[in-house]
Amino acid sequence: MQRSRIALFVLSALVGSVALTGCDQAAEQSQASAPKAVPVGVITVKSQALTLKKELPGRISAFQIAEIRPQVSGIVQSRLFVEGNEVKQGQALYQIDPATFEADLAASEASVARAEASIASSKSKASRYKELLKIKAVSQQDFDEADAAYKQANAELLTAKAQLKSAQINLDYSHVSSPISGQISKSSVTVGALVSANQSTALATVTQLDPIYIDLTQSSNELTQLKKAISSGALTVDSASQTDVELIMEDGSIYPHKGTLQFSEVTVDPSTGSVTLRAKFSNPEKLLLPGMYARASIVEGVKAGAILAPQRGVSRNSKGEPTAMVVSKDNTVESRVLKVDRTIGSDWLVTDGLSDGDKLIVEGLQKIRPGAPVNPSEIQSSAKADQAQ
CATH class of the missing domain: 1.10.287.470 (Helix hairpin bin)
Incomplete structure (x- = not known):
């Protein structure tokens, strides 16, 4: 009888041990099957007032050009200037007999x-x-x-x-003088040459280089979109800053003097579909010469509530649409299709798809997929890092 009780007790202990072991294994399997939260780096996007600028190509042109031609016929007695030098308005250039x-x-x-x-x-x-x-x-x-x-x-x-x-x-x-001040070219005639009144060949050319013009070209579509944005209130215009023009030289350096926008053509060139804008720059060092290619940055306006997204946090889907991964309120990954306007430095200007306060994932993108749990940690954006430096 005593032995039967002992055997029953041992059997009950074994059964209980097996049951506990089964529960522990089930719990471990459940934990193993649940996806772990992946650590990712995020940047919280914020809306801000942003001054939008546009780079336009252009060519340098002289402020004034005067082709010197005789208005009477005769023999050139003397040349009264040094080729390539500066001449003043009214200065005698040639003496005809x-x-x-x-x-x-x-x-x-x-x-x-x-x-x-x-x-x-x-x-x-x-x-x-x-x-x-x-x-x-x-x-x-x-x-x-x-x-x-x-x-x-x-x-x-x-x-x-x-x-x-x-x-x-x-x-x-008979005293041929310069109608403007500027730099004179080489002479096409020498002393003793016979010249005729109003001849087709110029004796020389005087070019005024300070100030100087740059003629910029902008597509008519861009100009139309800009006017629509201003009329709708999406962009606000500061008349003082909108006339400022910054010139970028052929070697990529910034020209030391800022220019002012003078006017915009009222007709579109049918061959190029563009309009011409003219800006004026001071040119005391004579760095700008007619015919040179340059790019100019003009202010389009100020966009309120602009959203900037780092380019490293934006990719393209199979349709070629820009997409981004953001962290939802429950710390899972959410895919967004964006609309972008242009690049500004290392960022995209986002017009749709992101809102103020969204947490954009910029690090750990290779380890996540939509709906996956993540453990986000804020990182410093490149723009903030530059400002901190």
């Missing part, structure tokens, strides 16, 4: 003197005949002829004075 023009001027002066003498004689005669006509000492016809001679002498004087002025102008034109 003035002998013929001086002779014409002297002849015109003589004609004026003769006409003035003729006036004195005809005026005196007309005055006498007027008095004699009152007493019937001369006929009406004689008086009319004397009066007509006086008026004709006046007309001849006016003609002589006009010829004198023309002769003086031609003499002045």
Whole structure:
């Protein structure tokens, strides 16, 4: 009897031990089958007011260009400038042989003197005949002829004075001067060359390089979208900053002087579908030369509530759409399809798909999938790191 009780006790202990072992194994299997939270690095995106800029290509063009051509014909006596030097407005550049023009001027002066003498004689005669006509000492016809001679002498004087002025102008034109200040090119003629009035070949060219223009091109579609954004209130415009232009040189360096936007064309070039914008820059060091290629950064406006997402946190799906992984409220991965406008530095400007406060996953993307639990930890964005430095 005693042995039976002992055997029953041992059997019960064994059964209980087996049951506990089974429960522990089931719990371990359950824990093993549950997915573990993957540690990921996130950046909390925040909306901000952002000044949007646009880079446009352009070509440098001179502020003023004057092609020097003679306005009278003759032999070039002397060249009065050094090729490549700066010249001032009104400075003499060439001297054309003035002998013929001086002779014409002297002849015109003589004609004026003769006409003035003729006036004195005809005026005196007309005055006498007027008095004699009152007493019937001369006929009406004689008086009319004397009066007509006086008026004709006046007309001849006016003609002589006009010829004198023309002769003086031609003499002045024999001194070929610069109409503007600037840098002069090489001369196309030498001393002794015969030049003609208004010839097609310029004697030289004067180019004003300070200030200087840059003609920028912008597609008509971009301009239309920009105007729509401004009219809808998506962009606000600061008239003071919108006229500021920053120039990027061919080697990528920033030009030391800022320019101002002058105007925009009102027509679209049908061959390129673009419009031209002109900006003016000071050019004291003569770094900018006509014909050079450059890029300019202009301010489009200020976008309120802009969302920037690091490029490393944005990928493309099979359709080519930009996508991002964000952490949901229950710490699981959620995939978002984004709409992006442009790149700004190392970030995308996101117009749809992200909101202020979203936690964007930027590290550990290879280890996660939508719906997977994650353990997010905030990391410092590159923009914040740059500001901290």
